Amino acid sequence: MLVVIKGNDWEGKVGDELRTVFGEHQVGLPQPETILSVTQVDPTGFASFMRNSKSILVLEKGAKESFSIKENKYSKPQVVMFITAKDEAGFIKVIQQKSKEIIKTFQALDIKKMQRHFAKNKLDDSKYKTTKNLGLSLTIPKIFKTVDDTGEFLWLRQHLKSGIARGDGSNNILIYALPLEDEATVAENITKMRDAIGEKYIPGSDEGMYMITEQAYAPFTFDAEIDGKKAYETRGKWEVKNDFMAGPFINYTIVDKKNNRLIVFEGFTYAPSVNKRDFIFELEAIGKSLKIK
Structure with missing residues (x-):
């Protein structure tokens, strides 16, 4: 400014x-x-x-x-x-x-x-089983590569080996859906939900290691709107259980009443020893481009 x-x-x-x-x-x-x-x-x-x-x-x-x-x-x-x-x-x-x-x-x-x-150089999101099955579209740049695409869970990664990252860091995107059980308790359960996903899909280098919400730092959750739908924006820090890896994340949990589900977009960054605001900002821009078809 x-x-x-x-x-x-x-x-x-x-x-x-x-x-x-x-x-x-x-x-x-x-x-x-x-x-x-x-x-x-x-x-x-x-x-x-x-x-x-x-x-x-x-x-x-x-x-x-x-x-x-x-x-x-x-x-x-x-x-x-x-x-x-x-x-x-x-x-x-x-x-x-x-x-x-x-x-x-x-x-x-x-x-x-x-x-x-x-948008000038975006991925064709229709090629992913998960976005296709969930009926979603996003504006994601082609620099992101697939880590996992099960049809229920999508993980994309951009390696940050040069430029301001100055190291072998990465920007990551996660996309998945969960059942909408009780709308009144969605916000208070976001940490629990993302920790369960981390244990299931995002392992660390050894057995018993996986991504969780950093236990010493309470995340912040705000009301938001994505694609005209009620959503929650959560910002906080992630860590790998029993390891030393950590970094910031931004999570959008979208209430899709029509399909009785929650759509979750999460971006997280691993870029040791450098500022991370701009990386999270890029992930925020991608998350806010999400459309439910």
Whole structure:
């Protein structure tokens, strides 16, 4: 996110509030990483290529407090948000009132951009027995390779042997379905369900080792919506039981009432010693592309 604000305001109380709000850490990651990456520019320097940024927040002095959003003002795709106020207190008030909307809007823009990028070179998901049997489609880039496809459980993996991963890491996708038994208890049973799947399908290097939800770190679950259906988004950390492998995961558990089932998409990352926000973000974009046919 590019913040257009005068330097003295950025160094003062308004800048402190912006850094507090938009410097919030993303939950479920092993290392502290902010939800958004923020860059500041003075209005005098906001010209030419700077205006091509896709997510822009402009703070400017005005007679009254206001907040507005304009799409594709300087380039496409782009969202530009304007906060107007007459003084520090006014700016801080609007920032606090609109912070959640600002974050949600900019994140949605990033997701759509990533999905368009993946769509240019996507896998043919109809070739997988599991997605075919479950009646699902997703936008998954071709860099993912099949680990397991039973017809009931799909595991795809992207190796991260170069670039920012700097090691033999991987991004992983899991897709499966479970019976919908009691809708009221879905959220509280997500950890139990994913641990059962880990024991059944995701073994470690030796007997008795398999993927589980990290026991020392309680995951966070939020209400979500996938393909117009009620869903739960869970972020947390996984580990291999009786081993030292671990990393972050994002899980979407979708309530498919029509077919009396839960559709589960999970992405998890193994990338030791490097930041993992961007890897989980890519998995989030794939998960949010899921459609039930």
